[in-house]
Amino acid sequence: MPYDQAESDARAATLVSGGLHADPDFFFRHVNVSVHAGVAQLSGFVWSTGALYRAEAIAREAPGVTGVVDQMQLERDGARNGDG
Numbered sequence: 001m002p003y004d005q006a007e008s009d010a011r012a013a014t015l016v017s018g019g020l021h022a023d024p025d026f027f028f029r030h031v032n033v034s035v036h037a038g039v040a041q042l043s044g045f046v047w048s049t050g051a052l053y054r055a056e057a058i059a060r061e062a063p064g065v066t067g068v069v070d071q072m073q074l075e076r077d078g079a080r081n082g083d084g
Helices: 003-022 049-061
Strands: 031-036 039-047 066-072
Touching: 003 031, 003 049, 031 066, 039 049, 049 066
Parallel strands: 039 066
Antiparallel strands: 031 039
């Protein structure tokens, strides 16, 4: 991958992460972001379908992002932290 693309991807990942963490309506601390050749990959956990859609929208709006791959999982019982 050319250096310029790697630099652009790193900048885009930082912007997506910043946008997720700044969102006033949803908690995105468990979402991981990586960008490769302009395509943002979102993985990790969210607690509502609204959060899924919002995370995708934030990623799509970030400069340098040309596509989004959603690999997030919907955690329906986040309050229990998986200790069932």
